[in-house]
Amino acid sequence: MDKWSFGISVTIVGMGGTLLTLWLLGLFTRLLKWAFPPEGAPSSTAQNQGGEAK
Amino acid sequence: MIESIFIALSGLGAGFAYLVTQGLPNVVMMVIGGVLLYLAIKKDVEPLLLVPIGFGCLLVNMPLGDLMEQGGILRFFYDTGIITELFPLLIFVGIGAMTDFSPLLENPKILMLGAAGQFGIFLTLLLALALGFSQLESVCIGIIGACDGPTAIYVTTQYAPHLLGAVSVAAYSYMSLVPIIQPPIMRLLTTQREKTIRMEMVQGTISKTTKILFPILVTLVTGLIAPKGLPLMGMIMLGNFLKESGVVARLTSASENEIANVVTLFLGLAIGGTMEGHAFLRAQTLMIFALGLVAICLDTVAGVLFGKLMCFLSGGKINPLIGAAGISAYPMAARVVQHQGNLYDKKNYLLMHAMGANTGGQIGSVMAAAIMLSILKGMGLV
Numbered sequence: 001m002d003k004w005s006f007g008i009s010v011t012i013v014g015m016g017g018t019l020l021t022l023w024l025l026g027l028f029t030r031l032l033k034w035a036f037p038p039e040g041a042p043s044s045t046a047q048n049q050g051g052e053a054k
Numbered sequence: 055m056i057e058s059i060f061i062a063l064s065g066l067g068a069g070f071a072y073l074v075t076q077g078l079p080n081v082v083m084m085v086i087g088g089v090l091l092y093l094a095i096k097k098d099v100e101p102l103l104l105v106p107i108g109f110g111c112l113l114v115n116m117p118l119g120d121l122m123e124q125g126g127i128l129r130f131f132y133d134t135g136i137i138t139e140l141f142p143l144l145i146f147v148g149i150g151a152m153t154d155f156s157p158l159l160e161n162p163k164i165l166m167l168g169a170a171g172q173f174g175i176f177l178t179l180l181l182a183l184a185l186g187f188s189q190l191e192s193v194c195i196g197i198i199g200a201c202d203g204p205t206a207i208y209v210t211t212q213y214a215p216h217l218l219g220a221v222s223v224a225a226y227s228y229m230s231l232v233p234i235i236q237p238p239i240m241r242l243l244t245t246q247r248e249k250t251i252r253m254e255m256v257q258g259t260i261s262k263t264t265k266i267l268f269p270i271l272v273t274l275v276t277g278l279i280a281p282k283g284l285p286l287m288g289m290i291m292l293g294n295f296l297k298e299s300g301v302v303a304r305l306t307s308a309s310e311n312e313i314a315n316v317v318t319l320f321l322g323l324a325i326g327g328t329m330e331g332h333a334f335l336r337a338q339t340l341m342i343f344a345l346g347l348v349a350i351c352l353d354t355v356a357g358v359l360f361g362k363l364m365c366f367l368s369g370g371k372i373n374p375l376i377g378a379a380g381i382s383a384y385p386m387a388a389r390v391v392q393h394q395g396n397l398y399d400k401k402n403y404l405l406m407h408a409m410g411a412n413t414g415g416q417i418g419s420v421m422a423a424a425i426m427l428s429i430l431k432g433m434g435l436v
């Protein structure tokens with residue numbers, strides 16, 4: 001395999017594979033959060049108004 | 055008798071004689087070792103790594119000390135911890151134990167920024183090939199763009215051990231220069247309106263069970279997709295699992311303190327030991343440093359541009375600056391984002407989101423390396 005076939009193949013499959021894997025992980029993480037919601041406390045969402053970190 | 059005394063004395067001056075006759079590369083490398091020590095001590099540039107690396111460099115370039123010859127102490131560290139890949143993997147256990155994935159779990163979408171931040175790895179690989187490096191050397195040089203020292207060491211040890219000194223010093227040096235390298239690129243690629251976007255803070259959406267299961271989930275998914283990278287991902291997730299399980303406080307503490315500290319010392323010395331003058335002082339080394347810089351710049355460009363895309367797709371709810379944190383330099387890149395955001399809106403609080411992108415970058419960098427290793431295996435190159 002010449003070096004350009006190698007380089008372009010690794011770039012396409014590598015970058016594509018990384019994007020796809022992290023997308024999958026994000027999807028599974030959302031499923032995990034859905035399956036195991038926090039006990040007691042309801043989800044809270046607040047607009048960023050420059051508050052301190054909690 | 056007198057003759058014996060002269061012979062004995064000649065042994066004492068052998069080091070000086072070597073330096074004068076053929077030791078110029080050693081002298082240059084001792085100066086470089088001194089510069090690394092200066093940067094670590096005076097400028098606070100990655101001192102935990104650069105102090106042992108700088109001192110190791112000094113030691114290995116002392117003439118006739120034979121510290122990297124068979125039986126030498128640096129050779130022992132190298133053979134025991136680098137060749138076997140033990141040291142970078144143990145460091146990963148410590149990194150996992152120190153990492154809090156909560157900001158990422160609060161908003162899993164930003165995991166994608168951690169993937170975009172790895173683009174520099176692959177483009178730099180192409181540049182290295184164009185400059186005449188071999189296929190495996192190019193892979194190792196591209197990995198500098200992972201902004202992740204242990205990953206760079208792990209990959210380079212396997213496929214281009216002769217480049218280990220240059221690649222690891224470049225990786226750690228540029229990681230510490232992130233606050234200088236990234237801001238101009240971030241400012242250039244974002245508009246005034248984008249820089250001042252305030253992001254919604256989401257908190258309290260993660261259960262303890264989710265935090266415990268997350269490292270197992272990542273290990274299973276990534277291990278099945280790219281098995282060659284399982285040692286890397288497995289160790290970082292083991293460290294995180296120890297922390298999140300909450301039942302092995304002593305192991306967690308040992309991983310992030312004693313083990314990480316001892317291994318960092320030995321790892322640094324062993325890397326310094328690879329910086330022997332005659333092998334290190336080549337045009338190739340300068341090219342590796344230049345390509346490493348390009349890799350990190352390209353990572354930042356790709357991260358910010360992907361952030362702009364996410365900003366567009368979300369209807370302006372994501373500040374593209376956080377894309378720059380999609381690299382593995384944790385938590386430095388996240389702090390840079392917070393600082394840049396504050397320059398344009400003092401009440402903008404981006405740190406939590408940037409931390410999420412940054413931990414995503416940690417996973418992304420290891421994943422990119424894992425996929426690359428699996429591709430090489432699939433191509434029959436390793």
